[in-house]
Amino acid sequence: MTEPQINHPALWQSLLPQPNAVSHKYTRGYVLIQGGYPVTGAARLAAMAAARSGAGITAIAVPAIAFPIYASQLLSIVVKPYSDDSSLQALINDNRVGALLIGPGASVSDSTRLTAFSMLKTTKPVVIDADALTVFAGKPERLRKSILAPCVLTPHDGEFKTLFNLQPANVLEQRIKQAQLAAASVGCIVLLKGSQTIIADPDGRVILNQPAPPTLATAGAGDVLAGIITSLLAQEMPALEAAAAATWIHAEAARLCGVGMIADDLPELIPTILQGLMPSE
Numbered sequence: 001m002t003e004p005q006i007n008h009p010a011l012w013q014s015l016l017p018q019p020n021a022v023s024h025k026y027t028r029g030y031v032l033i034q035g036g037y038p039v040t041g042a043a044r045l046a047a048m049a050a051a052r053s054g055a056g057i058t059a060i061a062v063p064a065i066a067f068p069i070y071a072s073q074l075l076s077i078v079v080k081p082y083s084d085d086s087s088l089q090a091l092i093n094d095n096r097v098g099a100l101l102i103g104p105g106a107s108v109s110d111s112t113r114l115t116a117f118s119m120l121k122t123t124k125p126v127v128i129d130a131d132a133l134t135v136f137a138g139k140p141e142r143l144r145k146s147i148l149a150p151c152v153l154t155p156h157d158g159e160f161k162t163l164f165n166l167q168p169a170n171v172l173e174q175r176i177k178q179a180q181l182a183a184a185s186v187g188c189i190v191l192l193k194g195s196q197t198i199i200a201d202p203d204g205r206v207i208l209n210q211p212a213p214p215t216l217a218t219a220g221a222g223d224v225l226a227g228i229i230t231s232l233l234a235q236e237m238p239a240l241e242a243a244a245a246a247t248w249i250h251a252e253a254a255r256l257c258g259v260g261m262i263a264d265d266l267p268e269l270i271p272t273i274l275q276g277l278m279p280s281e
């Protein structure tokens with residue numbers, strides 16, 4: 001097993017996307033998020049984080065019944081209602097979409113599993129979070145067979161245990177090994193969340209984030225992280241570097257906010273963190 005690298009901008013800063021004079025919204029990366037119902041806040045947090053992380057277009061595909069809820073609170077985010085499976089498929093298969101996210105508020109259901117499969121089938125980068133991990137409980141091999149392109153799984157301890165049938169250890173060295181084994185077994189990046197988030201690549205490389213502010217232990221913080229990763233993937237960052245950069249940016253935004261932070265605060269702080277990571281003029 002490879003020794004972990006400590007997460008630091010030196011690992012990925014040169015790969016951060018930057019717009020230029022010929023950029024337009026479609027060239028800056030198109031993120032598509034599947035938005036759930038009745039749990040609608042999670043996908044909206046992810047979408048705001050994706051947009052603030054630089055994607056040119058962030059869209060949420062939502063069941064038609066949930067359209068007014070999403071659309072009434074989002075302006076820059078494009079809300080796309082779907083009425084049946086085929087209209088959802090059309091949104092997922094839009095060839096302008098650069099990266100996809102499923103899981104936040106998606107519900108633990110057959111339809112979430114099928115939508116995850118449809119997203120993976122596109123061979124575009126996919127982030128699988130929350131309920132879209134839980135729907136593969138104890139059967140990560142079902143995911144492995146369908147992963148054809150860069151993919152990032154973002155479990156917290158509860159989701160890791162459910163998906164891999166393995167309780168994450170408290171001892172850091174053991175946790176790192178577990179994340180590496182999980183990544184190798186499923187064939188994609190496993191980002192095991194916690195105070196020290198571990199980002200394991202199936203090729204054995206592993207990046208360890210130094211302890212993040214404990215104020216991140218708040219509902220929705222993981223949704224924001226998933227949105228940042230998806231945005232960087234849509235902007236064509238390689239998956240390991242996108243996951244590491246997103247984890248760094250997320251923790252720095254929390255540090256900047258300080259006490260009393262709620263997940264809603266995080267997307268608004270991403271631009272300040274990104275600005276500090278851009279090359280000086």
Ligand SMILES: NC(=O)C1=CN([C@@H]2O[C@H](COP(=O)(O)OP(=O)(O)OC[C@H]3O[C@@H](n4cnc5c(N)ncnc54)[C@H](O)[C@@H]3O)[C@@H](O)[C@H]2O)[C@@H](O)CC1
Nearest residue numbers: 039040041042103104105106107130131156157158219220
């Ligand atoms: N604003 C919103 O609408 C939010 C919606 N959310 C959605 O709510 C649904 C349920 O999400 P949950 O994360 O509560 O998942 P679950 O309720 O599926 O699982 C959480 C279970 O895992 C256990 N667990 C073990 N270690 C844990 C850890 N480190 N962090 C969290 N739980 C741990 C908990 O005890 C709990 O039993 C998902 O769809 C999620 O996306 C959440 O993301 C929070 C914010």
Ligand SMILES: Nc1ncnc2c1ncn2[C@@H]1O[C@H](COP(=O)(O)OP(=O)(O)O)[C@@H](O)[C@H]1O
Nearest residue numbers: 156193194195212214216217219220221222223
């Ligand atoms: N005690 C902690 N210290 C630092 N970071 C934490 C702590 N607890 C959770 N986090 C971070 O906060 C986020 C929580 O994500 P998650 O559990 O998925 O929340 P949610 O499902 O509510 O969005 C993750 O990025 C995780 O690494």
